[in-house]
Amino acid sequence: MALSIGRYDYSLDPKNRLSVPPKYRETLAQEKGRSFYLTSGMEGCLYLFLPSQWEKLLADDLKMFSLPDKEQERAFKRKFFSEAVEVEPDAQGRILVPQYLKEHAGLRFDVLVQGAGNRAEVWDAKRWTDYEKKMVAPAYKKIGKSLEI
Amino acid sequence: MALSIGRYDYSLDPKNRLSVPPKYRETLAQEKGRSFYLTSGMEGCLYLFLPSQWEKLLADDLKMFSLPDKEQERAFKRKFFSEAVEVEPDAQGRILVPQYLKEHAGLRFDVLVQGAGNRAEVWDAKRWTDYEKKMVAPAYKKIGKSLEI
DNA sequence: TTATTATTCACCACTTTTCCCCACCAGGAG
DNA sequence: CTCCTGGTGGGGAAAAGTGGTGAATAATAA
Numbered sequence: 001m002a003l004s005i006g007r008y009d010y011s012l013d014p015k016n017r018l019s020v021p022p023k024y025r026e027t028l029a030q031e032k033g034r035s036f037y038l039t040s041g042m043e044g045c046l047y048l049f050l051p052s053q054w055e056k057l058l059a060d061d062l063k064m065f066s067l068p069d070k071e072q073e074r075a076f077k078r079k080f081f082s083e084a085v086e087v088e089p090d091a092q093g094r095i096l097v098p099q100y101l102k103e104h105a106g107l108r109f110d111v112l113v114q115g116a117g118n119r120a121e122v123w124d125a126k127r128w129t130d131y132e133k134k135m136v137a138p139a140y141k142k143i144g145k146s147l148e149i
Numbered sequence: 150m151a152l153s154i155g156r157y158d159y160s161l162d163p164k165n166r167l168s169v170p171p172k173y174r175e176t177l178a179q180e181k182g183r184s185f186y187l188t189s190g191m192e193g194c195l196y197l198f199l200p201s202q203w204e205k206l207l208a209d210d211l212k213m214f215s216l217p218d219k220e221q222e223r224a225f226k227r228k229f230f231s232e233a234v235e236v237e238p239d240a241q242g243r244i245l246v247p248q249y250l251k252e253h254a255g256l257r258f259d260v261l262v263q264g265a266g267n268r269a270e271v272w273d274a275k276r277w278t279d280y281e282k283k284m285v286a287p288a289y290k291k292i293g294k295s296l297e298i
Numbered sequence: 299t300t301a302t303t304a305t306t307c308a309c310c311a312c313t314t315t316t317c318c319c320c321a322c323c324a325g326g327a328g
Numbered sequence: 329c330t331c332c333t334g335g336t337g338g339g340g341a342a343a344a345g346t347g348g349t350g351a352a353t354a355a356t357a358a
Binding site for chain 3: 164239240241245
């Protein structure tokens, strides 16, 4: 399965359109579906999945949906499915970001699209730099002691 | 089978007509039946099924409803099925919400139609935000920690 | 039964939003 | 320089959301 890597700078235009890196679009063209799956992510970003990545997520990770407490399970599913959308790039390779996801990620004008392995992530530029300073750098230093690579 | 995802804002008009998202209507058009199935749901919302989703519910021998207490199970099934209606969208893509279901979900003017996997759900806007604060956020926090995403 | 009132539903109409397409500009390669 | 690719902006056609009217049907009263 295709791995999402790399970092790309884009701008979100007044119509909430966001360019997707050509490499991702190429990969998309080789897959069955024609749309990405966009949804809210942790730490205030958005997750962007290829169809194959999305399928895998549903098949593997979400087994944990089955919990003893069905009430909580419903609550989690509601958030998960309601915030996800299918987004098909236009002829220029741009996807449309729904208003509620734009707000979730605090997207303004400068936006980052970056690979994160089994998905890509969409970040507001400022939010990313803040997050990197506060979380990524310290964590990198700390967990380095127990990582093999 | 079609997975219901995404979030859409609509208004319930004075005649209790409610728009259905175009994507759901497209899917409906590709299925055998021409009607959705609408009934009362848990936590004060309404469930909206595509024909295929509804069929699956019945085909799985109704195991979704299974409870330790069989009398309670019967009681719940009775409510679920007696309150279910077939609703066919009109030329503008709106369905008619029966008065008793409107009351069950406390629908006022601002209404949400959102995907929940094996169904879509109809929520009063205010009721959803309250539910999200009280139930969704805690569940997400709890379950999210163990998820890889 | 008939007349009258209420309700439903198909159709029409208006406004806003969406989205498809074209155009422009910048940077890099040939 | 010229061609090509990729990012960005905008205009206009089409679709979507919403409200309303009137005919057909049902319900009720005389």
